[in-house]
Amino acid sequence: MATIQLGNTKVATKLISYAEKRAHEKGGVDCPAQYAKAQFKATRELWGKTEGIQAHHVIQSFKPGEVTAKLANEIGQDLARNIAKGHEAVVYTHTDKDHIHNHIVINAVSFENGSKYQSSKKDLYKIREQSDQLCLAKGLSIVKEPTAQIRYTLAEKALLEKGKDSWKDEIRESIDSIKGQATSLPDLAHQLKAQFGIETKITPKNISFKHPDFERFVRGTKLGLAYEKETLTNEFERQIERNQERGSARVSDAAPDEFERTGKP
Structure with missing residues (x-):
């Protein structure tokens, strides 16, 4: 069972620094995790979209004892691919709470066409559906x-x-x-x-x-x-x-x- 929360930031480097510092596992989607800050910034500058929201933040939390950090990170990467096609993303898996959870950071600007990533409350349910499908495929429980x-x-x-x-x-x-x-x-x-x-x-x-x-x-x-x-x-x-x-x-x-x-x- 995984729960989802959404957020965003106007300073992507701070969010990445925070998530990276506590990460037990990390992995990138269309972006090497170790170069996330530089690559996110380069993409925004390439398309001339450096103002406003710089990155979107998805927190994916799993039921205690149901996943390993490695599996959680793999699921987080798959979720990022499904919900943010054309956008660089990096997934940081934290194990400092009773429940393992992912911090998925998505670049606000698409490297493919420069479009801005759209995220609102109505998108929360779509992301949950995608997360549920991925959890079911791995034999994990979901909120029924x-x-x-x-x-x-x-x-x-x-x-x-x-x-x-x-x-x-x-x-x-x-x-x-x-x-x-x-x-x-x-x-x-x-x-x-x-x-x-x-x-x-x-x-x-x-x-x-x-x-x-x-x-x-x-x-x-x-x-x-x-x-x-x-x-x-x-x-x-x-x-x-x-x-x-x-x-x-x-x-x-x-x-x-x-x-x-x-x-x-």
Whole structure:
């Protein structure tokens, strides 16, 4: 089973540096992994498209214990070939979490015709389908039930049609408003209780929420994909990784000034 997240960056070299530093396995698609920074840049300059988004980022995470780093990297390369034809890509496989995961970095500009790579939320489902097909071909499990970022019941839909919000929507809105500030599931639970009176129950498999005006808990799976335990956990992990990436960049940027001031690296 593999899950997919999408992102992009205006500074491809920083993303590549971060992903490469922690890689257990790496491999390139239409580009040797060791020359990714230079080749990505050369392609963008060749077509005169150096501004804006420089690279797209796909995180492909696998079920713990289901793949080796080598197999994960091979699947990541196959996925890159399928979803980004004509674009250089490099796949970095990380093993520093319980789940092995790929960081797939795709050059924003095609080396074939100079076209820009297009990636949006609607493309997320197409990429998931491609990932599922590759996993099935390797005998791996997939998410069998269709998922949605937000999952509405018939009762909720009826309220929405009348222009009213449901108590479940209030929970969703509360989570959305603070998950960018939270650093972990326990921290999210603490802030939900402190700010909105919403109780949270975390189990090994699920996360559930209880609105202060209602007596029963509702699982994140009933609220939608965006509110499931695995999705929220991945978001917090990605947020930590982004902060580490920014911290590394600041240290790197500050190093020359420190050398000039002290004469020492």
